[in-house]
Amino acid sequence: MKNQKRTTIYDIARKLNLNASSVSRALSNTSKVSEATKKLIFDTAKEMNYQPNSLASNLRRGSNRTIGVIVPRINQNFFANVIAGLEEITYEHGYNLVICQSNESYEREVECVNTLINQQVNCIVISVTADFQDDEHIRNILKHGIQLIQFDRVADNVDTFKVLNDxxxxxxxxxxxxxxxxxxxxxxxxxxxxxxxxxxxxxxxxxxxxxxxxxxxxxxxxxxxxxxxxxxxxxxxxxxxxxxxxxxxxxxxxxxxxxxxxxxxxxxxxxxxxxxxxxxxxxxxxxxxxxxxxxxxxHSVDMGKAIAKLYFKEARSEAEVSVPRIINIQPQxxxxxxxxxx
Amino acid sequence: MKNQKRTTIYDIARKLNLNASSVSRALSNTSKVSEATKKLIFDTAKEMNYQPNSLASNLRRGSNRTIGVIVPRINQNFFANVIAGLEEITYEHGYNLVICQSNESYEREVECVNTLINQQVNCIVISVTADFQDDEHIRNILKHGIQLIQFDRVADNVDTFKVLNDxxxxxxxxxxxxxxxxxxxxxxxxxxxxxxxxxxxxxxxxxxxxxxxxxxxxxxxxxxxxxxxxxxxxxxxxxxxxxxxxxxxxxxxxxxxxxxxxxxxxxxxxxxxxxxxxxxxxxxxxxxxxxxxxxxxxHSVDMGKAIAKLYFKEARSEAEVSVPRIINIQPQxxxxxxxxxx
DNA sequence: TTATAAAGAACAATCGATTGCATTAAAATA
DNA sequence: TATTTTAATGCAATCGATTGTTCTTTATAA
Known part of the structure; x- marks a missing residue:
């Protein structure tokens, strides 16, 4: 029950006397593979219990379809709801959520930001700590070409996408x-x-x-x-x-x-x-x-959804010139x- | 503010007329680098705003220091607390948390499991849905050599680490x-x-x-x-x-x-x-x-902590023969x- | 001074999927 | 039948960090 080596596309290719590139194309459903071999590849993949290695494709693509979230406390009702809303939409897009809590500590918030930058997340969603000191780390996110959406508690002076309550x-x-x-x-x-x-x-x-x-x-x-x-x-x-x-x-x-x-x-x-x-x-x-x-x-759950939608609709596809938008969720x-x- | 290429160890190496391997060893603090060059490398890294690319090192190491969590609902008090407890300990160990919610749907739970397997997480922590049907997907986790800790709502028939309430x-x-x-x-x-x-x-x-x-x-x-x-x-x-x-x-x-x-x-x-x-x-x-x-x-927060500790103390270092343990948290x-x- | 060890740095392969380009085979056209 | 087009597949480089091995250069011992 331990460490049997994972099946890779090379294993599948070898078994079928094909090249790994064809296997890759078949599995990602690119048109350049005949229906016959495609079926063959799919069947063999299933038979060999193949699971694609995201680590490899992440590296190649330079993105890991992940959104990082930093909140003061995960188990605070408001934040838990925002996260739930976020998850619902990101899931639909096949994205994952990496979650960190800053515990209202500025120092820790900085560390969380760095971790998420290293992880090459596509976007960081953050609500800053009460212990907020300066926005150096927030700016650093942008310097690394990572999208940034602030919500609720935000660093006012940094010009980014924001989702706020009025x-x-x-x-x-x-x-x-x-x-x-x-x-x-x-x-x-x-x-x-x-x-x-x-x-x-x-x-x-x-x-x-x-x-x-x-x-x-x-x-x-x-x-x-x-x-x-x-x-x-x-x-x-x-x-x-x-x-x-x-x-x-x-x-x-x-x-x-x-x-x-x-x-x-x-x-x-x-x-x-x-x-x-x-x-x-x-x-x-x-x-x-x-x-x-x-x-x-x-409307915390809606807020989470709004954040995710903002990312997928605008932030992600963003052109060279960024026009960060601010969305206001009307409280009631x-x-x-x-x-x-x- | 967009897509300036990231600094890599190669960039640093080139600048210092060194080889990337030395840079790597220096940054990971392996002894095989002289103090002088080490200092040089550290300084240059900082100067060039270098952030290691986790995607690459993850692929190389075949692990991403991540624990995947699957719960029915993130914003349910109990689960939010467990996750908060989990996060606290995993953070201390430099691990990250990827969070999914199954929304009490069996089908979705299966998808979450597959995603986490693809991501090569080190461990999956799961509490199953009310809609639980069979444990095929749970077993599949083990087949892929990924550690598994079930908590609270568990598949009784699968022999894994478990953290339960009595x-x-x-x-x-x-x-x-x-x-x-x-x-x-x-x-x-x-x-x-x-x-x-x-x-x-x-x-x-x-x-x-x-x-x-x-x-x-x-x-x-x-x-x-x-x-x-x-x-x-x-x-x-x-x-x-x-x-x-x-x-x-x-x-x-x-x-x-x-x-x-x-x-x-x-x-x-x-x-x-x-x-x-x-x-x-x-x-x-x-x-x-x-x-x-x-x-x-x-004691939901403690439960989360217990899960994380179980992973770091026992599950992670586990030898060939697994002796999955069951931990009981005493409710009050x-x-x-x-x-x-x- | 020569032989030997040890430290420091370079080289090169590797992880597994992706993708531009080249090649082959098959189909369509002249 | 010869030629062009298109579809299917193969080849090889790439993403960036890691690491076993080899090569240099010192320092140490004989």
Missing amino acids: NRQSSIEAISHLIGQGYKRIALLEGPQNLNIFRQRKEGYLEALRMHGFDIVPELMRENAWTQELSATATRELLSLPNPPDAIFASTSDFSALGVLEVATKMGISVPDQLGICGYSNEAFTEITSPSITTIDQ LIIRDSTLKN | NRQSSIEAISHLIGQGYKRIALLEGPQNLNIFRQRKEGYLEALRMHGFDIVPELMRENAWTQELSATATRELLSLPNPPDAIFASTSDFSALGVLEVATKMGISVPDQLGICGYSNEAFTEITSPSITTIDQ LIIRDSTLKN
Whole structure:
């Protein structure tokens, strides 16, 4: 059960008194082989349990029909969904996915990029770490003639294909909805501002307040509240203010929103009457908390599909002059009980 | 920004008036190169932005330091976690992960296996589809001299390395716990019995009842209730019986358990007083439903790590005679409110 | 100083599929 | 029947790194 040598096209050729080139052409279905020999070759290949050696053809073709993916965490819902969507489309095109996780470490992200460059992947799909420092490694991808598609968390200054959520717009909608429900003092839980997505969500928050003629109250904006624990802490502080907020937009994640909800419940503050809560991401659990949590769906699986389609339709066939496109996936506000005062 | 030719060891050699072999040896740090030239080569490599071409070295070495993973769904919590665990360890060893999802389709699973064989991956890690039909393709992996580790859902009859959860034992514990809480008529929601895991959970259920001298009541056992919807339907039927169950073990997943909980809530049946509910998997949401749901944690990330370690410690170095090992990861009963009558 | 060893570098084959070009055989045309 | 066209197949180089073997050049020992 060990190491019997693999059958190669040479083995098949020898057996049939043919040349390897004919075998190759037959198997790849090039027209230059007669039907008779083609059949013969196919049958023999099956009989000898032949499996083409991709390593060899990859080297020859200089491509391995592979897309490399780098995400902070594979098992984070959003990323897992994007990857699932990606896989679905790449599979249809006979491409494979090599997956790396940077674990939110910049150093590791750089290593992942290098590995994928060595592997000669056709394209790298990346969402950068929160620990993002500079974009040298991102640029290096392009220097090696490898296609690059950034998504969600991106290095703004590098001119590449990008697939984004319109975080600003969705935040505006969320805040407008809260205002529409009669909330007057809306707090914001922010994520690290070196990430585009969190900056944009904050912009949306500010813009919406401005649009509706609300004051911007610095004490209602809390930095770096992007885990459940950090959010809980921030919430405790917020709710202890002399003039506490009557709504909290947990712009970083639904886990943050959950932290808010738990604190409010413990403090005997009723949601949504005394406090409105809006999260981000539409995690499965937001539907079943009590009350259920208003949130924003990112259409993550569709995002993955969009990335793959972008590659196959445009990036792959790209001419000398690149015109990197940016695709915006429209997120969707999902209104649930946690913000329905009526 | 396009297709500048990559630097190869030949380019470096030419520039330094050396032979490519020396460059290769220098870069791979073989002792047969003088320190002086080694330094020269390293510097030039950096200067020319050299990245080794893995495709070429893969072909030469006949291996690509890659582990292929086939799971039904990448974005299912359990599998995403296993993959994350896998990645963590394989990364440490400089290996890559190629990921495929079979989408619960047998046909597609076969295709995935073939792709990975062609790619000459060093090892295939697989959890089979619910649609599992025969193990021809699994055996084919071994025929090609590729290491194989099955996990969770496995083809029982193929003698390979396996990493499993002790589903039977965990089910026994769950049922014993229910009995200990005073539940008398315990129903079972089963998954497809062609999958080992669901068979074992059923066995555990039966065994526990026997151990405690309980009757086995066929009408309390529902086949194929393995989605939230199917479980909800099954639950409605069960609770409408003349003599309904007072506890339900949703052995297939926490989503099933959630279906049970929702139906019970709608029917005004109080959990845990009138109905105990136990799920499987310890999904994040089980902690925050009301009441929170008793479930079984599979230690999925650890499972992924165990798989990788198994490969690097044993499978990889394996001698001619293979002694495939089976590793059992002990799942853990997490007791929550949905089964605490007291 | 000569013989011998050892280190350093060059040479060349190899992994297996692909592909441009050359050759042969068969078919179509004159 | 002679000639041209076309289809089928063979030949050989190639992709880039690796590695066993051979050849030089030093350094070391006798």
